[in-house]
Amino acid sequence: MTEGFLFGSQIAAAGVRVLLGLVLAVRLLSAEKPDGKRMIAVLAGAAGLTALLSAAGVSDFYHMIAETAWMAVCASRFLGADFRMSLFVGIFYELAVFFLQFLSAAWAGVLFGSADFLDAGTGRGQIALWVLHVLLAAGGRYLWRYPRIEGKDAFRVASAMVVAGFIAVVTLSQQNTLRIPGDTLYMWTILAVVLMMSVLVFHMNRQYEAEKELARLKAEQAELLERDYTTLNHAYAVNARLFHDVHNHIGVLRQLLLHQKPEQAIRYLDELQAPVREITDTVWTGDETVDYLINSKAQAAAAGGIAWQAQVEFPRRTNLRSADLCAILGNLLDNALEAAGQVPRSEGPFVRLTIRRIQQMVVIKVENRFAVRPISKDGTLQTLKEQNGLHGWGIKSARTAAEKYDGTVETSYDGNIFRAVAVLSYEGVSDGDLDKEAHRNR
Secondary structure: OOHHHHHHHHHHHHHHHHHHHHHHHHHHOOOOOOOHHHHHHHHHHHHHHHHHHHHHOOOHHHHHHHHHHHHHHHHHHHOOOOHHHHHHHHHHHHHHHHHHHHHHHHHHHHHHOOHHHHOOOOHHHHHHHHHHHHHHHHHHHHHHHOOOOOHHHHHHHHHHHHHHHHHHHHHHOOOOOOOOOHHHHHHHHHHHHHHHHHHHHHHHHHHHHHHHHHHHHHHHHHHHHHHHHHHHHHHHHHHHHHHHOHHHHHHHHHHHHHOOOHHHHHHHHHHHHHHHHHHHHOOOOOOHHHHHHHHHHHHHHHHOOOEEEEEEOOOOOEOOOHHHHHHHHHHHHHHHHHHHOOOOHHHOOEEEEEEEEEOOEEEEEEEEEOOOOOEEEOOEEEOOOOOOOOOOHHHHHHHHHHHOOOOEEEEEEEOOEEEEEEEEEOOEOOHHHHHHHHHHHO
């Protein structure tokens, strides 16, 4: 085949691989989707690298290293992904692509009885190359346009693919149609094992990140418990003194009224009513942890000048765990308070919490006014914070917690009102089951 055609084929194939690598970075690392200009810059860089390496006549190994480095740089620079994780994904993605390229060419050679499929410089070799890359492009398009596969489903799919590849390369050593050097088969067999281990390591890392976020939520929950327990104890103490000294207060009010000082009597009553009003305004769901969390967020709203409204109808004695409820409520309320806090006082910032029981379901709705329109990509809200770090795992933790109860967390906005709705299915439990659950949580 002509050198010009092979040169163009190499550049085009590199573009397909790099684009699919960026799609995986978006899906696996919760990175931003690149816009058109960035995509052009990425493709131009990939084409330039491939052209330079092809002109230098270097081996595929150096092509793989260059593509990996370029994908990691682009994912961290343009998409906001962590560089180390981008490099990890890029390395094993490139290994997987070249592994699949070898397998597709080798099995095409076995099927048609020709070793030409293993040589990319021949027509049959180009057919094998582009059959694979067309499939890669189709897979990338699916991942780009349709809901992503996450969590256990992604782990199962990736594991099934690498195990199938391992079986395919081992089976190659048993066929007699195509002569493949033993060292080559041994190398790809080892790499298949490495790929299986990389999938496991990546899955364990994502689990660790999710558990780290849940641990942070639990630590915040414990802090809320301690702080609000102290606050409530103080309120109870003030209320107890009020009732203990009630006859003294009645005497003071009687004297004020006898001396025709109604305004002073009203101020005195307002002072006495303050601790009672504080207790009255407190939300009680029956779950102490949830109570503490909601009431602490109400205090935060009041401190920030945000109008707060809560209507709670919560079922008692259910299988809904406090930690899961706090993961959902904590994230939804934190996001609402943060967004409402950016609204000028003149425009009336507010946060409304509604919890309703509908048959065997609990519906949690949080509404708030916002000033900055949220950014949504593929149905997922994107953080507006510059240093996002692990930001974004919070809403994932909420969805993970909801999925335990066959539930969902959905977000939407209309005008300048944002809504987040969580729906959970629950089952009633007995007091004995609640005692067992509390014992396990100790």
